[in-house]
Amino acid sequence: MKNILAIIHKELYSFFFSPVMWVIFAVFLFLSGIMFYGPTMTFAKTYDAYLQHAANNPSKLAITLNLNASVIVPLLGNMSVILLFALPLLTMRLFAEEHSNGTMELLMTRPVSVFQLVIGKYLSVLFILALMIGLTLIYPLLLSIYGTFDFTPLISAYLTTFLTGACFLAVGVFSSSLSESQLIAAFIGFGTNLVLWIISWVSISFSDDWQILSRIFDFISFPGHLHEGIKGVMSSVDLIYYFSFITFLLFLTNKVIHSLRWR
Amino acid sequence: MIEAQELTRQFGDIVAVDSVSFKVNKGEIVGFLGLNGAGKTTTMRMLTSFIPPTSGKAIVSGFDVQTSSMEVRKKIGYLPERPPLYLDMTVSGYLNYVGKLGGVYPASKRTDYMNEAIDKCGLSKVKNRLICHLSKGFKQRVGLAQALIHKPEVLILDEPTSGLDPQQIIEIRNLIKDLANDHTILLSTHILPEVEMTCERVLVINNGKLITVGSISELSSEHSKNDQVYIELKKNSDAVIKTLEKIKPIINVEKSSDKKGYLINFKPGTGSDNISVDSRAEITKLVYEKKWGLIELKSLRPTLEDVFLKIIKEGK
Numbered sequence: 001m002k003n004i005l006a007i008i009h010k011e012l013y014s015f016f017f018s019p020v021m022w023v024i025f026a027v028f029l030f031l032s033g034i035m036f037y038g039p040t041m042t043f044a045k046t047y048d049a050y051l052q053h054a055a056n057n058p059s060k061l062a063i064t065l066n067l068n069a070s071v072i073v074p075l076l077g078n079m080s081v082i083l084l085f086a087l088p089l090l091t092m093r094l095f096a097e098e099h100s101n102g103t104m105e106l107l108m109t110r111p112v113s114v115f116q117l118v119i120g121k122y123l124s125v126l127f128i129l130a131l132m133i134g135l136t137l138i139y140p141l142l143l144s145i146y147g148t149f150d151f152t153p154l155i156s157a158y159l160t161t162f163l164t165g166a167c168f169l170a171v172g173v174f175s176s177s178l179s180e181s182q183l184i185a186a187f188i189g190f191g192t193n194l195v196l197w198i199i200s201w202v203s204i205s206f207s208d209d210w211q212i213l214s215r216i217f218d219f220i221s222f223p224g225h226l227h228e229g230i231k232g233v234m235s236s237v238d239l240i241y242y243f244s245f246i247t248f249l250l251f252l253t254n255k256v257i258h259s260l261r262w263r
Numbered sequence: 264m265i266e267a268q269e270l271t272r273q274f275g276d277i278v279a280v281d282s283v284s285f286k287v288n289k290g291e292i293v294g295f296l297g298l299n300g301a302g303k304t305t306t307m308r309m310l311t312s313f314i315p316p317t318s319g320k321a322i323v324s325g326f327d328v329q330t331s332s333m334e335v336r337k338k339i340g341y342l343p344e345r346p347p348l349y350l351d352m353t354v355s356g357y358l359n360y361v362g363k364l365g366g367v368y369p370a371s372k373r374t375d376y377m378n379e380a381i382d383k384c385g386l387s388k389v390k391n392r393l394i395c396h397l398s399k400g401f402k403q404r405v406g407l408a409q410a411l412i413h414k415p416e417v418l419i420l421d422e423p424t425s426g427l428d429p430q431q432i433i434e435i436r437n438l439i440k441d442l443a444n445d446h447t448i449l450l451s452t453h454i455l456p457e458v459e460m461t462c463e464r465v466l467v468i469n470n471g472k473l474i475t476v477g478s479i480s481e482l483s484s485e486h487s488k489n490d491q492v493y494i495e496l497k498k499n500s501d502a503v504i505k506t507l508e509k510i511k512p513i514i515n516v517e518k519s520s521d522k523k524g525y526l527i528n529f530k531p532g533t534g535s536d537n538i539s540v541d542s543r544a545e546i547t548k549l550v551y552e553k554k555w556g557l558i559e560l561k562s563l564r565p566t567l568e569d570v571f572l573k574i575i576k577e578g579k
Contacts, residue, residue: 002363002366002368003363003364006360006363006364009360010349010352010360013352013356014349014351014352017351018351101347101348101349101350102343102345102346102347103347103348103349104347105308105313105341105343105345105347106341106343106347106361106364106409107364108312108313109311109312109313109336109339109341110336110361110364110365111333111336111337111364111365111366112364113333261313261314261315262314262315
């Protein structure tokens with residue numbers, strides 16, 4: 001436990017003193033700002049039109065508009081895509097740098113287990129992810145000031161985004177363990193994330209004979225679990241998916257680092 | 264303290280270390296000598312549990328490196344060939360982190376240990392600077408401090424003086440000698456004077472095989488029984504050669520390659536007595552009596568370099 005804390009402390013120190021993290025933060029927040037502005041403006045216009053329509057036809061109000069569905073859902077959906085690209089840049093240095101710096105030789109000759117190392121590094125980036133997503137809570141806060149806003153679905157929505165990000169981080173940690181080059185680590189990270197994202201599109205194209213395959217692909221892919229959760233209905237299946245995905249990738253990372261000693 | 268039993272490591276078809284066996288006793292400083300690529304680093308990496316041996320066994324501080332590597336890691340301090348530094352950290356921040364990883368708790372104890380390591384390695388001036396701003400010599404010292412921080416029983420140092428200036432080399436050598444009081448040290452190097460000055464015993468390794476084990480004086484006397492004496496005189500004639508050859512232990516006298524002086528060869532000495540040294544007085548007396556005019560007289564003992572290269576040649 002002390003070792004894990006020591007590693008988390010060191011990693012956070014390195015992150016906060018490196019420009020990389022701040023650049024990622026800045027770009028991420030700028031982009032999510034745009035993603036927030038767009039839907040909010042659209043909502044404002046639609047709402048005006050809606051009010052006019054309601055004034056003209058008071059008896060025909062079939063649909064209701066709410067901020068959760070029209071702003072938060074697209075915002076968090078888009079944010080997940082930005083995270084898909086941004087997080088491998090955060091995780092790329094974790095092991096690649098230790099390899100290229102020769103500091104792996106330090107870590108592997110100290111009474112620290114590989115498990116502690118992987119967990120420590122993973123928890124440190126998880127903390128940064130929480131901070132990153134936490135900063136975007138300002139958007140729902142703004143919405144609640146100017147409109148009526150329901151916070152309950154937000155918990156599920158943010159948790160889903162966080163767990164999706166946590167999956168990206170697990171992929172990133174794994175890909176970082178594979179290479180000495182941070183560039184390669186980042187690119188393998190992107191690639192893996194993207195593949196796991198787009199196989200949900202592929203699954204639609206399967207014919208009826210391949211229903212099972214289509215369902216499997218849909219289950220493996222991120223969007224399959226993301227969409228319902230963002231709307232506010234996270235199921236235990238999704239939770240199991242996220243946790244088993246993360247555990248599996250961290251297990252693989254553990255194995256890769258163990259295998260280094262044999263090369 | 265350190266025991267290697269037929270330690271072997273292969274990388275694919277290449278045998279980097281070939282059944283190397285040796286022992287290092289408590290409190291000894293042992294030098295690990297070899298040319299580049301001889302297998303020094305690989306052996307050290309096996310001893311520190313960084314890489315496992317293909318076959319054979321290594322026992323450090325009473326623990327098997329493979330089966331109880333965590334115990335071994337607690338007992339050793341290791342300085343790899345390239346100091347494992349985090350360039351974005353300050354010296355004290357880095358040492359603090361390594362101390363934590365070495366299990367030095369609580370924090371107050373760690374601070375004490377850290378200050379001690381900083382003092383020993385002469386880092387007090389730079390302790391708050393970022394490691395990336397330090398010169399190579401200072402980085403090397405930080406690497407050494409890192410190995411000492413948790414006060415390990417055994418120190419394994421891979422080329423501890425590489426990249427240092429002559430002043431620093433002397434300092435580090437003295438430091439290593441000081442450390443020998445309460446540590447067992449195995450250090451590798453290809454700089455021979457270093458071994459001569461710091462180590463009690465040497466292991467010579469070449470092409471992955473351990474060639475010789477022994478103390479420095481043992482090695483050099485064994486491999487240099489034929490000492491030579493060089494003499495330069497004002498008088499330069501063949502008569503000199505003939506007269507000198509009459510002295511008893513001298514086998515023959517020849518002109519040196521630059522034709523200025525003479526090389527005197529002696530009968531091989533037995534055991535520890537050194538004939539060339541004893542005969543010098545006699546030679547001087549003769550030169551004085553004959554009024555040849557002595558300019559220079561020196562013993563040409565083979566340097567450690569000569570011995571080392573000779574051992575390696577014979578090893579092949």
